[in-house]
Amino acid sequence: MQKQNNAGNDVMRYAGLGAQILVSLGLAVFAGYHADRWIDISFPLLVWVLPLLVVSMMIYKLIKETSNKNGPKK
Secondary structure, three states: OHHHHHHHHHHHHHHHHHHHHHHHHHHHHHHHHHHHHHHOOOOOHHHHHHHHHHHHHHHHHHHHHHOOOOOOOO
């Protein structure tokens, strides 16, 4: 029973991370689009740069949260 409950917790944890990535990317694209319109840039610079920064930060966070803190099991 404990193993099944632990698997459910893992699924919810990864689902939460996935939702966080989707929301963060959506907000970054939205903010970049409106910032490009406000600054009046002829090409979509911030629409590309902000999501790229968010993706790199999310990959770092994902690796940090999912890495084994005690090292590999023997």
